[in-house]
Amino acid sequence: MNDIAFYEITGSALEVRIERETVWLSRQQLAQLFGRDRSVIGRHISAVFTEGELDEKSNVQKMHIPPADKPIAFYNLDVIISVGYRVKSPEGVRFRQWASRILKDYLVRGYALDRRRLEANASELEAALQLVRSTLASPELTGEAGVGLADIITRYTQTFLWLQRYDEGLLTDPKGHPGGILPT
Numbered sequence: 001m002n003d004i005a006f007y008e009i010t011g012s013a014l015e016v017r018i019e020r021e022t023v024w025l026s027r028q029q030l031a032q033l034f035g036r037d038r039s040v041i042g043r044h045i046s047a048v049f050t051e052g053e054l055d056e057k058s059n060v061q062k063m064h065i066p067p068a069d070k071p072i073a074f075y076n077l078d079v080i081i082s083v084g085y086r087v088k089s090p091e092g093v094r095f096r097q098w099a100s101r102i103l104k105d106y107l108v109r110g111y112a113l114d115r116r117r118l119e120a121n122a123s124e125l126e127a128a129l130q131l132v133r134s135t136l137a138s139p140e141l142t143g144e145a146g147v148g149l150a151d152i153i154t155r156y157t158q159t160f161l162w163l164q165r166y167d168e169g170l171l172t173d174p175k176g177h178p179g180g181i182l183p184t
Contacts, residue, residue: 024061024074030083035091041083045075048082125160128153 027045031038049056059079062071075083084095 022076022078023080024063024076025080026072026074030075030080033080033091034084034087034095035089036087040087044083044086045079047086048079053082054078121160121164125157128156 030041059076061074064071
C-alpha cells in the first residue's frame, strides 16, 4: 500500500522532498504552507525542540540546495505536524482539519484513500471500456477477434481490480489459494 497522503494548499505550488521514507520541508516552505512569517515558524520549531517534544538531531537534515551558499535545514514530517498543530492561521486550521481526518481514516478504516489516484484509475478503466465499445461496433471485427478482445478486457479488468484492492490494502489471500496465488 502506498502510504502517501496529499495535502493541497490554495493558490500556490509547494515542492516537497521525499527522502528516507519521510517528507522534508524547509522553514520557508513551512511558512508558505501555514501562511505565516519564517520567524514565527522558527519560534514554533525552536519550541518543539526545547520543550522536548521531538529530538532535533533525528528530525532535521541539512541539505545543500543551489544557489544557496550554506546548507539549508529541512524538517521531517514529525516537525511539520508539530508546527501545524501550534501555528495560528487559517492555513494552520485547514492543515489540522486535514491531518485529523487522515488520522481518523487510518484509525477507523485502517487506511486513507487517495481520491485523486482512485479517480484517475477509474478514468483509465472508463477509457479502456470506451475503446472496447467502439471496437466492438466495427464491422471488420470477426467472431474470433471479438472473443479474443473480450478475453483481454476481462483479464485487464480483473487485474485492474486486484491492483486497486492492493493499493487500498484490501487484497487478501483467496480461499483455496494460499501464498497469494490468484485464481485464473
